[in-house]
Amino acid sequence: MGRAAPWLSILLPVYKVEAYLQACADSILGQADAGVELVFVDDASPDGSGRLLQALQQAHPQQVRVITQASNQGVSVARNTLLDAARGDYLWFIDPDDLLEPGVIPQLKRLLNQAQPPELILCDFRAFEDGSGQARKARQRHISTFQGPGRQLSRDRDALIQGLFKAGQLHPWSKIVKRACWPAELRFPPGRIFEDLAVLPRLALQIDSYLHIPEVWLAYRQRPGSALANLSAARIEDWMRALQGYGAALHARPVRPQTEFEVAHFCARTFVRACKRRVKLGDADAAKALKRFARQFALSSPLAPQALLRAYLKRGRLLRFAQLRYWLMRATPR
Template sequence: MTMPDTGLQPQTQPQPQTQPWLSVLIPVYNVEPYLTACVKSVVEQSVDDAAGVELLLLDDRSTDGSAQLMQDLAERWPGRLRLLQHDANAGLSAARNTLIDHARGDYLWFLDSDDKLLPGAIDGLRRIVQRHAVDVVLCDFRVWRKKERLKHVLRGERHRATFDGASGGPQPGGDALAAGLMMTGQLHAWSKISRRALWAGGLRFPVGRYFEDMATMPLLARRAQTFYYAPRAWVAYRQREGSILASTDVRKASHQSAALADFAADCGAQPASAPLRFALAHQSARNLTGALRSLQRMAGDAPLAVRQAAADRFRADFDRQSPLTLAALRRQYLRRGWWLRALRLGRWYAWRPR
């Protein structure tokens, strides 16, 4: 696989000479109905800062009209888009990694091609980085549904928090940042704008795996020396059928179960603070129950022996990744008054496919 810098980009289009302060990175694969809204949400917010905000799109060999639409959008907004293309489909992680390699901005903002930035997002980010120059900026998001119902509003989908801790900044990063993210479970890449320098030294998304954000964002957080939490919804996260995790199978469940293996090893090599140890154990427990729930939904779709072996593997993953034993974590839950959570964890750990 090669990753040409021109890709779908017209050869005659000049490259900007000014160093951008921000690179918005959009991997594209079979999103023709959504891509225009995504790109428009970025371009229209950066009209007055075209040189400062670069927009990179990479086609991961779409089989619909997404690649042609990318070219059409580049013609609609001349000089605003840099277009790349893989020689063969390589998946979301590989697409993001290629975009990192080609980005020139000081800060990187990953944006999924079926989502969009909400008004004021880029201006809000610009003010923060100009004033504080932190390593990472966190934002909140809203869930974007084709048809919003009252139940969605009542459960807070118009504003979802991504960090458990104080807002504002600058704040010390590292363990405190990683713990605050894990406590919410909101480990997606698109709500964390990071300095490109944090990705130096080989930090990349794991190719060929699901739950790639969960595997990568805690490692990034621990590298950051400072961060700023802006508790405002800057991203509209689209809920749609056909997304990568809309369906489940044993492979996806296995990737969820083992997603924190590298981060657990990192915490073993560089001892973690007590809050991070609890947060890692808590997220490991969520991964265990999530993976086992997936197995439960697969009854009849996968052989019993396969599901039983997977369940045993998921419990072993929890035991390896959690800094706290099952009993110790349940005691911590009880001390916090999380009685139902402690009960559920015990029941799921003991669950066996039938």
Template sequence: MIEPIPSRPWLSILIPVYNVEAYLQECVESVLAQADAGVEVLMLDDVSTDGSALLMEALRQRWPDRIRLLAHPRNQGLSAARNTMLAACQGDYVWCLDSDDKLLPGAIAELRDIVSRHGPELVLCDFQLWRAHPRLKHRLRGEAHRASFAGPAGQLLHSRADLLAGMCRKGQMHAWSKVVRRSLWGDDLRFPSGSYFEDMATMPRLLLRARSWFYAPSVWVAYRQREGSIVSNMTLRKAADLSGALRVFSKELVLAQQEDPGLRQPRIAFLVSHMSARNYMGAMRFLAAHPQSEGVAEAARQFAQDFLLSSPLTPQQLLQAYRRHGWWMRYLRGRRWLESDDLKAAQQAAS
């Protein structure tokens, strides 16, 4: 049962919940400490086995007019939780926030100012890496302010080519650094249920739909660094999902290029190929670290096919482009994988 809310909110913040009792209160408090009456918070319990569900109810009792609770009858994963909340939310804009992260003070006020003055379909923000015990090396790495976009800031823009290029350069495709007009999702764009790297599979597709966007180079989200992340605990299944994350996007990009000449620019081909190569190399590094695992040879062939299908440039063309742009470290690191026998065999099979 979805509880009614008094009036239509301008912003819905979606928080999926699964065994995050230790973090959830701080997350929710970071939102409601700065939210105005037009902000609704949706939380969905994905059958937690700790005290998360009880904490959710306690938080709802604390803010009965601001929080709406949902629940799945069985555990379905992050994508399904977000999809259920997308269907239930009522705000004009939607912000997906992970339950172990938090919003920094002033984020919602700055967002509302942008929305009221410019009305973009998509708003991008920056973030910080949030560590329990930050050290000097973390500050020197710039973890207090990580840019999610490379391009013009502080103005309403409409070029999908500039948007896609700036996102591909940074590679920060996470959903929580993007606030999206709810209508942009439509009824046909959702996170892939049962898959890892769901943001990589979804956010590039969403970028193709945005006709207006605004980049705020401000740190709005604190992204918690903790053990147990997808990347730090890679498996063959996760590697496969990473490798194939751009399959649908690559098809939709071809269709979008037919109506938007800007998306046919050489820089788009290069940067999309670069993003595809990052996924391919990340998946292949797992295979290289587990050479005796069952199914490695078959997986390597599939990963090569995934790259060739999602990259506008051939491996040889991408390496040449790295050199032409002066991306020497990318060129040197990429040679191992982009000149591999698996890719050469996949090219021959496709020709």
């Protein structure tokens, strides 16, 4: 008789994290019961991560699985491999340089053992600086990933989408999702950064019930070299096209006007920030890039640019109106 399927798959893509991997694994294994599996993908890491993974597998053969890729293919391919390999009822992506807070997994299990468990659980996190172990700012001791009621099971998908986009924390490691809700065709885009932004909003469209736990469940390690801190021209392009087509996906539902506004506002903020970053690079192709960004903004937002400008005026958000209008005019001069 085979072993029962795990109730939870914790999925970890591994690349150049030798210094952090053991602490991450210990923070999980120290509280995981026999129904939790840890699946690692060694993305051809050139450091000692592979040796650590083999040692973990030998020490915990019933809980730890290691998949080794012959060549480095990037975090999106690693995450897609993990999706295909997962056997648990619920999925939780965790980055192997982060830490799980004590007591989280038993608390999660209690929530999922309720008569009507949610399809999606959202948790909060704290950020700490690599080296000092301390938060850079007081507000980083507790960062909310959702704006809306906490500890209440909800089936309001509009409220889910609004709360996600208002919080702006669209990463997978603060979300635990029922595996049956993850469509086979929804995968992280290979070779691109901001892959989380391309996937999580689309996953939200599949969710019928959710629960936000306004507690710190994960400690996020801040290291030099983050995507937002080191934006090249190519990375800014990835940022702008991550949500391309999402407006049309919302129109297919449809959703409430306030949901359209919150998503359009998020897209506009991304557009303005991307334009500023791209101009700051100071190369001759910036004007053409801004024109592309304006097209991508229009393809991502559920509201046309002019409709969003009118919505800003109606809501008295004059600064947002002025910023968006300025960059639209600069991107598409007459």
